[in-house]
């Protein structure tokens with residue numbers, strides 16, 4: 227609980243006409259002085275002195291806001307401390323009091339369309355919602371209501387039915403043309419505990435500054451204003467904009483609830499001065515009466531022995547009961563005109579302010595148990611919890627995704643490692659294959675070997691051919707020479723041939739090694755050669771025995787010719803063989819050998835086809851093994 231007097235501020239309305247300006251001085255608070263003081267100096271004309279008092283008056287205020295002060299300065303000094311106390315759970319009230327046209331509405335409402343000129347209400351809403359945003363640890367529920375007291379009747383400026391109708395028509399003119407009588411009347415009801423309640427006043431729950439401002443504007447547009455001689459837009463009513471803030475700490479069982487009244491009182495005016503009549507006069511009388519009741523309450527509150535405070539005299543005092551002498555932190559703003567023509571009204575306002583400044587309030591922290599409010603707060607708390615759960619879910623799913631991502635990453639890392647191993651094996655194989663291929667001597671050797679084979683086969687064939695020619699020559703000559711000569715020559719030739727034969731045989735023996743492996747043809751050549759020569763030998767031997775066998779000579783020659791022909795054929799065959807041996811490259815044979823081996827190992831045909839075999843059996847075997855292992859899912 228905090229005990230404090232109502233803080234009273236004075237705001238001086240800027241004077242446009244300096245000629246008619248009151249002379250005044252402001253004495254700022256100092257070590258000697260606890261408050262600001264306003265010293266008003268009377269004009270020189272003694273007939274303008276009020277009650278023939280001395281020519282100067284001094285009034286104390288918590289703070290005096292000068293003409294030059296802007297709207298933000300006013301909010302910082304007056305509005306902000308009150309809304310801060312509301313946010314701490316204490317009721318707060320700001321009310322503006324002053325003569326008509328002195329700047330009450332300008333201070334409380336201001337010009338909403340201009341940021342610079344906005345009054346305490348819009349600035350308080352903005353401050354409140356900014357504060358809520360900055361404190362997500364708490365649950366806040368905000369409700370607003372707007373009440374107008376006109377000619378002693380209360381009206382709900384934010385009536386829902388009217389709002390719905392206006393929304394349907396969507397015409398601003400209709401809003402403005404709306405009659406006050408169409409709005410529901412707000413009445414005061416007292417419960418069994420003596421607590422006063424306002425019946426028919428709607429409290430709107432607002433979740434944003436924009437919505438709250440929207441409602442404030444709607445209510446403001448419904449206010450009754452009149453063009454009076456002193457103010458072209460004079461408020462003919464008292465208006466109270468109420469902000470209720472319920473605060474619950476997250477997870478707490480209890481909650482705080484506090485309300486802030488922002489009161490723009492109708493202007494006090496001296497009827498005789500305003501030259502008004504009719505409705506405006508009636509309004510003025512009601513205004514003055516209610517302000518009189520307000521003053522009465524204040525006076526009673528300041529009288530120590532006063533047992534009864536006349537709150538119920540009027541609607542205004544009934545509503546402000548908590549704000550005056552009750553559970554509230556209250557600030558009064560006295561709006562003062564410093565025009566010399568308004569001296570009396572200014573002094574009157576200052577006097578009222580001095581009395582209010584003496585009123586003591588006892589502000590208590592309000593821990594409410596109202597089911598409606600509690601329900602609202604719990605709903606908000608649930609909403610917030612749901613949001614938090616969603617956020618947590620998102621965070622968890624992100625974490626989950628991250629885990630999955632990490633798993634995938636590990637999998638791919640392993641895969642990359644496996645691939646690296648495979649690549650290194652393949653590189654090894656490739657290296658081996660290259661090393662093999664990089665030994666051209668082997669190939670050269672093989673080529674040379676093959677050439678040697680060819681040459682040796684060629685030379686034998688050549689020799690055989692020559693021998694055959696030599697054998698044939700005498701036979702051919704036999705046709706032209708006589709038999710004796712033929713015989714002599716033949717015997718010589720035979721000897722030579724035999725010699726040649728033995729030489730050839732020797733040579734064949736020497737050159738036999740390259741023919742050993744595969745040359746069946748060579749053996750048959752040898753045999754045929756033997757056969758050919760033996761036939762000649764036989765024939766000649768027969769000649770020797772039977773010296774005069776002419777006809778037989780010819781058959782012998784024919785037989786020799788056949789043998790030679792056979793020899794020639796064999797030579798041609800041998801030549802073909804030699805040619806074939808050129809194409810029979812050893813590497814090709816080896817490759818075929820590997821391929822056969824691969825086939826025999828039952829390797830899948832498709833795989834075989836696509837394998838990058840090198841031709842080297844050793845390497846190819848490794849390659850096949852590598853791909854076989856890979857295909858079966860293992861590691862080579």
Ligand SMILES: Nc1ncnc2c1ncn2[C@@H]1O[C@H](COP(=O)(O)OP(=O)(O)OP(=O)(O)O)[C@@H](O)[C@H]1O
Nearest residue numbers: 239240326327328329330331332457460461492493
């Ligand atoms: N501090 C100020 N700075 C600039 N203009 C001001 C200031 N105070 C009041 N005014 C202007 O003076 C005129 C009257 O002000 P306002 O309507 O606020 O007076 P009021 O006290 O509310 O009068 P009423 O009681 O008749 O409603 C308005 O045009 C307003 O803009």
